[in-house]
Amino acid sequence: MNSPLRTVTGPLPATAVQGPVLAHEHLALDLTRSADRAALLKARHAAAIADELADLREGFGLSLVIELTCRGMGRDFATLARISRESGVAVVAGTGWYHEAFHPAEVDGASVEELADALIEEIASGPGDDRVLPGVVGEAGSHGEAPSDPEVRTLTAAARAAVATGLSLATHTQLGRGGLAQLELLTAAGLAPQRISIGHQDLLDDPVAHRELAAAGAYVAFDTVGKESYQSDTARLRLLLALLDAGHADRVLLSCDISRHCYLVGEGGQGYGHLFRSFLPRVRAAGADEELIDLLTRRNPLRFLTGGDDGTAGSGTADLRDRAGKEALA
Template sequence: MTTIPHTPQRLLRTVTGPLAAASLTGPVLAHEHLALDLDRQGDAASVLDPRQHGPAVSRELAALRQEFGLCLVVELTCRGMGRDPEALVRIARESGVAVVAATGWYYEPFHPRADLEGASVEQLTGTLVQEIEQGIGATGVRPGVLGEVGSHGDTPSEPEARSLRAAARAALATGLSVSTHAQLGHGGLAQLDLLTTEGLAPHRICVGHQDLLDDSAVHRRLAEAGAYVAFDTVGKESYQSDQVRLRLLLALLEAGHADRALLSCDISRHGYLLSEGGKGYGHLFRSFLPALRTAGVDEDLIDLMTRRNPTRFLTGASPEED
C-alpha cells in the first residue's frame, strides 16, 4: 500500500476568516491602505476615511477583481495610522476581494505615546501577540501580518528599534511575517539585521519601499540574504518615476532574484483614488506590468511576483515550499 505524504494546508488569516493559500488564483497587492489617517499637521489629504472614501475603495477593488482577477490585498495600516478593522471587513465583503489586516508600529513620528513611551520590548511584544491571538480591540478581527513596522534614516531610532524587535519576537511567537516601512527606501539593511538578530528568518521579512532607493546593490544584498524586496510605491511619480522603478526591478530580475520581489502601489492619500483623478490601486496592472511585459518579462515571472511570492511571504513558507 502506497502512503501519500500529507502536506499541511497553508492558510492566510484575512479579516473575514481563514483562507487557503492554494485558493488564490489571481494577483495580490502586497502593500496597500484601504482605511488610513496620517493627518498630524492639518494634512487632510493623507486620509482614507472609510465613511467618505470607503465606497470608492470597494468599487475600485471590485473592478480589479473583475478585470484582472485581484484576489487579495495586504492592508498595512497599523497602530497609530488610523487603522479601522471593521471598515476592512466591509470593504472585503463589498468588493469580493480578501483583505489581510496588520499590527505593529509605523515609524517614530506616528508612534502613539501611550503605546511606546516607557514600554520594554517584552511589553510591546505582549501587546502585539495579544492582538494577533485575540483580535483588534473588540472587533474580533485578527491581524495576518506584522507591518508596516517602520524606521527612518539609515538606522532605526531607539523607539523604532524597540518596535522592530517586538515585531520580530511577535512573529516568532505567532508564525506571522513582518513587512517594514523603510522611509524613502533607506535603512533596509539595518532593519533586516535587527530583525534577523532577534532570530527571525529572512524569508519572513519584506523590506519596504525599495523602489524609492536607486541602489541596485542594496536590493541585491537584501535578496541574497533571503528577504523580500518591495517595489510597492508603483505609480507614485512625485517620489520616483516608474521608469526608474522599472530599471531597478529589471536589474533585480536579471540578478536572478525574481523570487524575492513584491509589487504594489501603496495608496495612502484619497487623491490617489481613481474617483478623485488618481491612478488608483490598478496602476500596477494597467501600466507597470504591461511595461514589464514590453521589457521581456514573461507571464510566469509576473505570476511569481504578483501571486506566488506574496502568498509564500504571508504564510512564512520557504522558497523550497513554493
C-alpha cells in the first residue's frame, strides 16, 4: 500500500488511514427524474453531511469515504472538498459513467477510444477549474443481466482508463444482477480482478454468484446496508456470513450508498452511520472479532484502492456461523 490515495484535498498515504472506510457513498449528486425528485444531495445539504461525517469520525474513527458519483450524476467536486475539510474525513472522488439511463450526451456516438481518452485526461488534470483529481473509477454502471451496447462502451472505456492510470474501478449493478457479466467485460479489457469492486451484491440473494465473484479475485460490495426497502439487513447478514464462511473475508466491501437527502440523519433517515451503529454490531454478535471488522472496514477498501495485498486472505472467517449460533441467522 505504498501508492498515495488521491483525495479531494490532495494525496494521502494509505498508511494514514487508521480508521474505517465507507466504500461506496454519495455526498453530492443529482439523479432526479420526473418520477423521483428526492434522489438529490446538493450544496445546501453539505453542512448536514459534514456534521454527520464529523460525528462518525469522533464516534467510530471514520477516516475515509469513497464517493462514487461520476459523470452525468450531478457530481460536484467543490462541494466534496468542502465536506471533507469541514468534517475532517478524507474523500476519494470518482469518474466514469453510470448506467445508460443517466449517460450524458458525450457518450452518444463516441468510440471506446474517445471515451477512454476523456477519462484519462480527467484523471490526469481534473475536471474544469476544480483542480480535484479523481481517485477511483466509478460507479461505472449497467442495468440488467448483460450491459447494453452503450454500457459496453462506457464500461470498456472505464476499464481501459483504470489500466492506463493505475486506478481501481467500482461498478453499479441493477439490484445486484449482471455482476459476473461486468467482471468478464472489465477483465477482458485488461483490468485485473483485484482492481474491481462489483456493486450492490447485498441486493442479490445468490451466494453462489458472490462466491464466484470473490473466487475470481474481485471485491464483492455489500454497499446498500440499511436500505431495508430494497433488502432487509437480516438477509444481508445471512449473505455476508455465507461469504465469510466460504473463506472470502478479504473480498468484502461494506457501505450504505446514501443517495438522497431523506436518508440523512437530520431528515429522519438512517444516515451514513447505519453501518457502524446497527449492522456491524450484528456482525460482531455473529462471532466476528475486531481483526475481522478491521479487515472488512479498513484493510479491504484500502487494498481495493491501491491494488495492494496485506496478506490477510481468509483472516477471521473460520466457522463464523457455528460460533454465532443459529439465532444469528434467523
